[in-house]
Amino acid sequence: MYKKIVCLLFITIGLIQGLSAAPKAENPFKRGAGSFEYTSYEPMHEHPVTIFYYIPTRGNIKKMRVLISMHGAERNGLVQRGVWRDLAEEYGFIVLAPQFTHQNGYQENEYQFGGVSKSPRRFMLKPQEKWTYSIIEALFDYFKECTGSEARTYDMFGHSAGGQFVHRYLAAMPMARVGRAVAANPGNYVYPDDRGLFSETGEAADIQTWPYTVKDTPFASDEYLRAWFRRDLVILIGTQDIEPLKSSVPPTDPMRIQGLTRYERAWKFFNRSRDIARKKNMEFNWIIMEVPGAGHSSGQMVFGQERVRSQVINGNERVYNLRDLTNKGAFSLIFEQ
Numbered sequence: 001m002y003k004k005i006v007c008l009l010f011i012t013i014g015l016i017q018g019l020s021a022a023p024k025a026e027n028p029f030k031r032g033a034g035s036f037e038y039t040s041y042e043p044m045h046e047h048p049v050t051i052f053y054y055i056p057t058r059g060n061i062k063k064m065r066v067l068i069s070m071h072g073a074e075r076n077g078l079v080q081r082g083v084w085r086d087l088a089e090e091y092g093f094i095v096l097a098p099q100f101t102h103q104n105g106y107q108e109n110e111y112q113f114g115g116v117s118k119s120p121r122r123f124m125l126k127p128q129e130k131w132t133y134s135i136i137e138a139l140f141d142y143f144k145e146c147t148g149s150e151a152r153t154y155d156m157f158g159h160s161a162g163g164q165f166v167h168r169y170l171a172a173m174p175m176a177r178v179g180r181a182v183a184a185n186p187g188n189y190v191y192p193d194d195r196g197l198f199s200e201t202g203e204a205a206d207i208q209t210w211p212y213t214v215k216d217t218p219f220a221s222d223e224y225l226r227a228w229f230r231r232d233l234v235i236l237i238g239t240q241d242i243e244p245l246k247s248s249v250p251p252t253d254p255m256r257i258q259g260l261t262r263y264e265r266a267w268k269f270f271n272r273s274r275d276i277a278r279k280k281n282m283e284f285n286w287i288i289m290e291v292p293g294a295g296h297s298s299g300q301m302v303f304g305q306e307r308v309r310s311q312v313i314n315g316n317e318r319v320y321n322l323r324d325l326t327n328k329g330a331f332s333l334i335f336e337q
Helices: 003-020 077-091 133-147 163-170 222-229 254-260 262-279 298-303 330-335
Strands: 032-038 049-055 065-070 094-097 155-158 176-184 232-238 286-291 310-313 319-320
Touching: 003 133, 032 077, 032 133, 049 077, 049 133, 065 077, 065 133, 065 163, 077 094, 077 155, 077 254, 077 298, 077 319, 077 330, 094 133, 133 163, 155 163, 155 286, 155 330, 163 176, 163 222, 163 232, 163 254, 176 298, 222 262, 222 330, 232 262, 232 298, 298 319, 298 330
Parallel strands: 065 094, 065 155, 155 176, 176 232, 232 286
Antiparallel strands: 032 049, 049 094, 310 319
């Protein structure tokens, strides 16, 4: 009996040692440009996300700042990596550009609106672990685990649909470890207004709740609003992002009530949000900035001017000329102020 117990003990120890000696999953993050399919967030593993990234070829990775850059409706993370790529190399920060495609289940409700509700027209709250937003925090932890990064926070940039993602992300995720966030040229907004959305003449919008207002959502509470208003958020708008809505859009459509152009919608959202914060006597740390002459372009919004030279490398990635950098764009707002 004793010999059998000893034998079983050695077999058990051997199995444990074998398991502990099993090779770890390969670190997908290498210096330079790369990409991989991210499925490590278990609650959403059936909806993979491609991660495009850039890590400078020199410097201490553990000490570098991390920027998460969100693409627009074109659903192309390569666009966002290209905009930031040479800046990251020159100034020593890391870019993570997730790509949320329609094919992998990220429709407008799941991307621009964060997958918070089961429906974009009637608010039905999903479990938080099933929100698309939850992938971002998990990705940051995954990056830190793989690289040994000592970053405690990450900055965010989003253009167009990505700007929608970013500002709603801050509304719904008060504990997210975001430093400064820049929402550039969003197409529409979620108002911090618990009474709903109305035109200047008093007409009610067709949709009175998320994703256009916080009415009838947990995010309407003072706790959520206070945390949101306290965020270091920049609404960045190009002065030439002025394409008007089509005349076929009805007067009660939430986007029409929010404004006829992206430029108008940005200012109306910011002013209304500031007014609500003042009425509630809450700290308000948001700012709104304009990029003179810029239209609906990630490159123009990051570099801070209308004329930004670029070239295509590797057959499919557009990168930008560092000589065109100004102090009026998202790069300066995030890394120099």
